[in-house]
Amino acid sequence: MTPAEYAEAAERGRSMAALALRDDPDKLAQVEAMAGRGYCQRRYPEAYDNRNFTEN
C-alpha cells in the first residue's frame, strides 16, 4: 500500500466507525467508556451531529 492508500484506508475505517456510532447510542456509550467522551467527540464528530440536532 502506498502512503496515500494507507491514509485513505484509515480515514474510511474512522468514518465507518463514526457511522456505526451515530446509529447506536448504546455502542457510543460503550466506546466513550473505553476511550473517553472528549476523544470520541474529536474523532467521531459525525456521531454527535445527529444528537445535537435532536436536542436542539
Next chain:
Amino acid sequence: MPSGPFTKQNIRISGKLNYYLGDAIVGGLITSAPSGLAISQGQQTIPGDRIILNAVDALALSDTVNVTTSNLWDGLYIYVRTKATSTLTPTLGHMAFWDTGVAESIHQVTPDESGAQGVALCAGVFVSTMTKGYSWWIQAAGLANIAFTTPLTGVPTDGCPVYAAADAAGRADVLDGGGAPSFTQIGQMLQRYLGDAVGLPAAATTSTVDMRMNRMFRW
C-alpha cells in the same frame, strides 16, 4: 473527510463486522424501497477495498452482545467475496485463502485449503461466520482472533510464533519445542508464518495473534 483521487462515498455498513452473514450483493442490498431488489447499494464498497481500524474504531464496529468471545481489534481489513461452492463455510477465526480460480480483480477467497497452493496464499482471517458466496470484511493484519488446531504440534507460549496449521480446516498451529526442521519444513515455516501469539494459545480454541503485514500478494 477524505479528499483527492482516492475519495469514495461513505461506506454503508450492513451490520457489525463480527456478526453478519455477509452482503448477498457486493456493497449490500438496498434496504429502502424497492426492498430486496438484487442490485448493489451504489457500489460504495467493492471487493478489494481496505480499511484500517484503531482499537476504538474496532470496538465501535464490534457486536459485543451476540459475539461475546471475539471482539474486533485494530488492524487492516479487506472487503472480499467468498466462494459460493467452497466445501467449508467461512467461519469466524478461521483463515481465508485467495481463490486463484477466478480473476484477481474479483478478490475472491475460500475457506478451503485446496488447490496447488494449499495454505500458501493466506488472505487473512474471517471476522464473522458468513454465508458462502456472500461478500464481507476479513482481517488481513493486526491483532486478530484465530482458531488453533488440535493437537498443537509444539509447546504454546505467550508470544510464540504462529503458523498456518495446514489441517484442512483453516486453523493455526505452534511449532516451538519441536525437532530440527528439514529445508522443506523451513520453507513451509516461512510460507505459513502468520504472526505472534498475544496470550497463551490452546488447542481447539480461539486466541489472539498479532498478524504481520508481510503475507500480502494482492495489494
